[in-house]
Amino acid sequence: MNSTHSFLSGRGLSVRIGLALALTLALQAQPAFAGEPRMDEGPLVIAAQGAFSAGGTVVTAPGTFNPADPLNPAGQTLHGDHCDVIWQTPVNARPMPLVFLHGAGQSRRTWESTPDGREGFQNLFLRMGYGVYLLDQPRRGDAGRGTVAQTAPAATDDQFWFGRFRVGVWPDYFEGVQFPRDAESLNQYFRQMTPNTGPFDADLSASAVSAVFDRIGAGILVTHSQGGGPGWLAVIKNPQVKGVVAFEPGSNFVFPEGEAPAPIEGSDGPLAASTVPLDDFLRLTRVPIIIYYGDFIPETRSDNPNTDAWRTRLAMARLWAEAVNRHGGDAAVVHLPEQGIRGNTHFPFSDLNNHEIAAHMAAWLHEKKLD
Amino acid sequence: MNSTHSFLSGRGLSVRIGLALALTLALQAQPAFAGEPRMDEGPLVIAAQGAFSAGGTVVTAPGTFNPADPLNPAGQTLHGDHCDVIWQTPVNARPMPLVFLHGAGQSRRTWESTPDGREGFQNLFLRMGYGVYLLDQPRRGDAGRGTVAQTAPAATDDQFWFGRFRVGVWPDYFEGVQFPRDAESLNQYFRQMTPNTGPFDADLSASAVSAVFDRIGAGILVTHSQGGGPGWLAVIKNPQVKGVVAFEPGSNFVFPEGEAPAPIEGSDGPLAASTVPLDDFLRLTRVPIIIYYGDFIPETRSDNPNTDAWRTRLAMARLWAEAVNRHGGDAAVVHLPEQGIRGNTHFPFSDLNNHEIAAHMAAWLHEKKLD
Numbered sequence: 001m002n003s004t005h006s007f008l009s010g011r012g013l014s015v016r017i018g019l020a021l022a023l024t025l026a027l028q029a030q031p032a033f034a035g036e037p038r039m040d041e042g043p044l045v046i047a048a049q050g051a052f053s054a055g056g057t058v059v060t061a062p063g064t065f066n067p068a069d070p071l072n073p074a075g076q077t078l079h080g081d082h083c084d085v086i087w088q089t090p091v092n093a094r095p096m097p098l099v100f101l102h103g104a105g106q107s108r109r110t111w112e113s114t115p116d117g118r119e120g121f122q123n124l125f126l127r128m129g130y131g132v133y134l135l136d137q138p139r140r141g142d143a144g145r146g147t148v149a150q151t152a153p154a155a156t157d158d159q160f161w162f163g164r165f166r167v168g169v170w171p172d173y174f175e176g177v178q179f180p181r182d183a184e185s186l187n188q189y190f191r192q193m194t195p196n197t198g199p200f201d202a203d204l205s206a207s208a209v210s211a212v213f214d215r216i217g218a219g220i221l222v223t224h225s226q227g228g229g230p231g232w233l234a235v236i237k238n239p240q241v242k243g244v245v246a247f248e249p250g251s252n253f254v255f256p257e258g259e260a261p262a263p264i265e266g267s268d269g270p271l272a273a274s275t276v277p278l279d280d281f282l283r284l285t286r287v288p289i290i291i292y293y294g295d296f297i298p299e300t301r302s303d304n305p306n307t308d309a310w311r312t313r314l315a316m317a318r319l320w321a322e323a324v325n326r327h328g329g330d331a332a333v334v335h336l337p338e339q340g341i342r343g344n345t346h347f348p349f350s351d352l353n354n355h356e357i358a359a360h361m362a363a364w365l366h367e368k369k370l371d
Numbered sequence: 372m373n374s375t376h377s378f379l380s381g382r383g384l385s386v387r388i389g390l391a392l393a394l395t396l397a398l399q400a401q402p403a404f405a406g407e408p409r410m411d412e413g414p415l416v417i418a419a420q421g422a423f424s425a426g427g428t429v430v431t432a433p434g435t436f437n438p439a440d441p442l443n444p445a446g447q448t449l450h451g452d453h454c455d456v457i458w459q460t461p462v463n464a465r466p467m468p469l470v471f472l473h474g475a476g477q478s479r480r481t482w483e484s485t486p487d488g489r490e491g492f493q494n495l496f497l498r499m500g501y502g503v504y505l506l507d508q509p510r511r512g513d514a515g516r517g518t519v520a521q522t523a524p525a526a527t528d529d530q531f532w533f534g535r536f537r538v539g540v541w542p543d544y545f546e547g548v549q550f551p552r553d554a555e556s557l558n559q560y561f562r563q564m565t566p567n568t569g570p571f572d573a574d575l576s577a578s579a580v581s582a583v584f585d586r587i588g589a590g591i592l593v594t595h596s597q598g599g600g601p602g603w604l605a606v607i608k609n610p611q612v613k614g615v616v617a618f619e620p621g622s623n624f625v626f627p628e629g630e631a632p633a634p635i636e637g638s639d640g641p642l643a644a645s646t647v648p649l650d651d652f653l654r655l656t657r658v659p660i661i662i663y664y665g666d667f668i669p670e671t672r673s674d675n676p677n678t679d680a681w682r683t684r685l686a687m688a689r690l691w692a693e694a695v696n697r698h699g700g701d702a703a704v705v706h707l708p709e710q711g712i713r714g715n716t717h718f719p720f721s722d723l724n725n726h727e728i729a730a731h732m733a734a735w736l737h738e739k740k741l742d
Binding site for chain 1: 419423424427430444447448455457478479484494516518521526530558559562563569674676
């Protein structure tokens with residue numbers, strides 16, 4: 001550490017900053033906080049971080065509020081249907097940040113860490129110099145206050161999600177799956193689930209996502225699964241969305257009116273397309289879009305509804321990308337096994353090979369001049 | 372920046388680290404990300420950050436799971452009742468981190484930022500070198516998956532909370548209140564609220580908090596409002612809780628059996644004490660405890676149930692601290708106006724003077740050798 005000491009002694013730089021540097025260097029060779037998983041690399045230097053709500057509505061009950069009877073709802077308001085955002089900007093941030101939207105049954109926890117405690121896309125892309133915005137969508141997680149009541153059901157369904165998210169067919173893991181096999185990782189994975197506190201509403205979520213871009217300006221939207229649908233609608237709503245990375249989007253592909261394909265039959269039921277006016281659809285042709293799907297998706301109809309659902313979605317995604325490109329757009333579908341990247345579940349960004357997935361996505365951002 | 376350049380050129384330190392330093396210095400004089408509030412100081416250097424779930428239970432439905440019928444709950448499990456934790460450790464972290472537990476109707480958003488977008492206690496204590504752990508308690512926020520169903524009600528009650536949290540008597544702000552008067556700050560404040568997704572259970576929350584300490588080791592617990600009750604129980608459960616800072620704890624003060632005071636009458640109804648076995652209570656005498664209350668708490672009974680509720684709670688807190696100290700403990704109640712710190716609401720840590728509150732708390736941590 002001699003060189004650090006000589007730095008600390010010299011040339012008018014503040015000792016406070018010097019100490020930060022010295023510690024930065026010292027920590028290169030030390031484990032992180034005792035009891036926590038070690039970080040993949042050295043410290044993160046964060047220029048700013050914080051939290052805010054975006055979008056949402058206000059409802060007012062009829063009547064007049066009486067402060068002496070404060071539990072009477074008359075005349076009171078309810079602020080709900082916003083999204084909740086935590087954000088971090090690294091030093092020397094790239095021009096456009098990444099805005100992350102989770103999928104069904106999930107929260108921003110999706111991106112924060114992996115089931116086995118490694119770094120999630122939050123950290124991996126901070127390290128690459130991107131600002132990160134992590135959303136809880138309206139009526140989910142820390143954005144739980146909605147304007148429509150709903151019951152969180154406390155249903156036993158872990159084994160359904162294990163299958164639906166293509167970890168395996170309970171109790172068996174898929175051979176070669178990029179998912180840790182220890183009990184604690186599975187425990188953490190199941191506990192990522194968190195319920196709706198109001199009905200899922202793709203347009204409402206899209207409005208909240210759009211409000212985030214109103215606040216932060218140009219950025220790139222990264223969606224997962226059910227978040228894909230609100231993502232397409234957010235592009236239509238807001239030209240500040242300059243690109244989309246969609247991981248395994250589900251059932252909300254929007255085609256131009258009159259161009260929707262027939263429903264795709266599968267053992268999970270038919271998968272239908274949605275439509276929007278052509279002018280709206282054309283907005284989706286003005287930004288680069290990449291769509292990723294992982295492994296264990298059957299090529300032909302399977303009796304397993306949980307894997308067959310992804311066969312129909314992958315097929316619909318391909319039809320959708322063709323429609324975007326036919327209208328002059330730039331949409332690509334990457335089925336990871338076709339590129340030699342095998343074993344991915346429905347959560348490629350937190351699978352064991354998430355570094356490889358991040359590198360693929362980063363290369364695409366670079367190719368499209370979004371970095 | 373000449374000194375930085377000479378540093379970059381010298382003595383075998385990595386250019387990567389040198390660049391981080393150069394940017395650190397450059398950002399000292401620059402605003403943060405465009406559109407976001409400026410940070411109070413320079414960058415945060417984070418040694419590690421991540422997320423995990425702690426505690427919780429597993430329930431299993433009777434029957435046998437059939438992968439061909441995956442939506443049938445029979446034989447499936449539900450992992451619920453955990454807390455969700457995001458954590459950050461700064462470089463050169465102090466030996467013990469701070470573990471933050473929110474209050475009723477809130478999430479960890481309580482600590483992340485202020486209604487007017489300034490830095491919350493998360494950032495302020497990171498800057499002072501503390502590791503920070505921010506919890507969503509069981510059945511709340513990103514820890515929404517519980518084992519008991521509950522309906523999120525979508526009730527109009529903003530004006531109730533405006534009064535209950537002592538911002539004012541709607542639509543008037545208290546004179547001198549340390550709360551911003553602009554519409555957007557109030558909008559953000561109301562949107563911090565998020566509902567229960569299962570019944571509040573102080574013992575369940577305490578078990579989840581205790582599980583956090585099992586994982587991270589020794590630390591200091593910081594609670595708000597309803598979180599105070601689970602906080603006392605967590606001290607009883609886990610000797611790794613080495614000190615407690617409680618902001619405006621509510622109705623869950625635990626006295627030794629046979630020593631509970633009579634309920635305290637108020638216009639919000641009587642406030643009763645709880646009891647625990649003496650051996651449990653004595654664990655609360657083994658760690659330093661400080662309890663803060665803000666301003667606008669009437670000295671004598673008021674007809675306003677929302678302020679009078681805090682008169683009874685402050686009185687109960689004083690009786691409780693006397694009981695702790697009578698048994699050899701170290702508990703202090705700080706009524707901030709008595710120390711000349713005026714205008715605080717129920718959220719001193721995010722009020723306009725939250726720096727002053729943080730400094731007071733930091734001085735206490737130092738005095739008690741918890742830093």
